[in-house]
Amino acid sequence: MRICSFLPAATHTLYRLEFAEHVVGATFECPGGKPKVVRSRLEERALDAGGIDAAVASAQKEGHSPYYIDVQSRTDASSSHHQLYV
Secondary structure, three states, X not given: OEEEOOOHHHHHHHHHOOOHHHEEEEEOOOOOXXXXXXXXXXXXXXXXXXXXXXXXXXXXXXXXXXXXXXXXXXXXXXXXXXXXXX
16 A cells, blocks of 8 residues: 555654555655655745745735645655555
């Protein structure tokens, strides 16, 4: 089984349930060295809390999410037909 986790809490649960070997992709916030499938447009920016709030509000106003799926990483991680997204 191959698992892409789109939620840090789900990734932690999978690790605690000893499914770490099956996790092939995770979010930018998840530990463990797995390929980062869910990314944030704010990752490379050094922002304080106010800056993050402003950037998220601006993205929402423009109809964009501050998060995106890294299509190439997802494609690399999903090379098997037995894929589970959590």
